[in-house]
Each structure stands twice: as structure tokens, then as C-alpha cells.
Amino acid sequence: MSRKDALLVMVHGSPRPTANEEMFRVVEVVKRRGVFPIIVVGFLECNAPSIPEAIDQCVAQGATRLLAVPYFLHTGTHVAADLPALLEQGRERHPDVEFRLGDYLGRSERLTDILEARIRDCQNR
């Protein structure tokens, strides 16, 4: 059986639905790049689908490997403990699927690039 990757974007969630708009725009850019045949967003709190539901959606779409990325800026307890625990539960429900967890977004140097751009815009205003 050939491998089919799913990208699971793990997001905090917010009681304000507009708070997720920019994240969905970023996910649209990722979709257009065509790297992952399956892309699902799952929320830790407030919004649907939940992360367990999103994991199950990836598997229902035929994922053989699930690549999870925390859409978080910091290592709080969510990134360090809660998200790995939800993935462990997913592995137990889907023992035939390979689960992998990526760095949270805040660890990427691309975030430094963005901060630099925001600072330079402000300096030149």
C-alpha cells in the first residue's frame, strides 16, 4: 500500500470565530502548495472539529501517516503535554497509522523573519 500523508494542524481555538480567520488563510496557502494530499485543522478548545475528531477525519480520508504541527507560539503546557497526549490517544485508536509530531510554529526562524518585517514596517511608518 502506498503512503498517504495527512497534515494535522493543531490550533488552540477561540470563543471569537474571527480569531481563526488568519490561520485558515495560512492553511489555504499550504493547501495550494500541494505538498500534503490531506490537510485537516483540529482545535484544542472552543471550535470544531476537536483534535481527536480531526485525527479520525484524516484516517477516514485514507491517511497512512499523520504529521501533526502545533499552531502555537510558545511551549506552554498545551504544547508540552496536552497535544502529545491527544496524539498518543490517536495512536491507540489507529494502531496501523504512523503518527509524527512537528515543532510548534514559534520554534521556526520564519517567525523571526515575520517579527523583523513587522518591526521594520513600524520603524518606517
Add this chain to the structure above:
Amino acid sequence: MDAVVLFSHGSLLCGAGLALEAHAARLRARGVAPIVEVGYLNYSEPPFTEAVERCVRQGADRIIVAPYFLVPGKFVRTDLPQAVAAVQAAYPEVAFAVAEAIGFDALLADALIASALDAAAPERWHDDLRRSTDHCRNRPECPLYDTPECPHTGTQRAA
């Protein structure tokens, strides 16, 4: 002289500031401003006002406050302007400017894709927790305090 304060929420978890400290170090190395400090709204050290004070002591006459927030929500729209108004009153000779929050950026898509392609197998899923415990401040407010993961209380119990 320009200074930058990276403004963040703060966390009870020891080591939660590692990513932001890394961004500050890179911004310093890139020469974005002669002074780059990190300041927190809650819990973490140093508080925002102390970060501003450090900039002023080093001779800053303009301070750019850059919110390290994905979304310009309540903290950026309400708490940050209040905090800036307070330091502006304390340092009337210093100019303050607030940069945009992170929001949308195509670079976030690059970061997402790179992270997924480099994602780790389950034996490395607790690396973030381990990295945090390397920075244990022995504070009872930390969610790890008095758990087996805490290097301070955990070691005490084992001894």
C-alpha cells in the same frame, strides 16, 4: 536610538519563554535595533514595564513594541495599549510605537510545511517538556511543580 520590546503574554510553565528569547537573540544578531528586549504581560520575567525600563536605561529614545501574538485579540487591542500608555506617562521623553501582530503571513505556511516534513516519532514527543525542565525556576505556580517531571521537587523526593 531605537529599541525593540517583544511583547508576549507569559506563562506559568518554566522554560515557556525559550522560543521568544531565541527570536530576540536572532533580531539582535541581525541588527534590527541596537537594543532588543523581551517583556511579558503576566507570569513570566521580566514584566513589560521592566523591559521598557531596561531600554530607557540603555539610552533608547524610541521604543518599538512588537506583539508576539498570532491574533490581535484582547491582549493586543486592550491590555497592550494600556501598558504602553502607562510607560509613556512614566517616560514622556521617549517615543513609543506599536507594530502589527503576526496575523497572516505566507512565511507561516513555510514554517508549517517545514515542521511537518521534519516531524518526529513518538519517542521525541516529550522533548519540549524536557527542554522546559532544563529551565526550572522552582516555582510552585509551574504546572510541573511537584510532578515527577519537575527537576526540583522530583529530585527532592527521590533523595
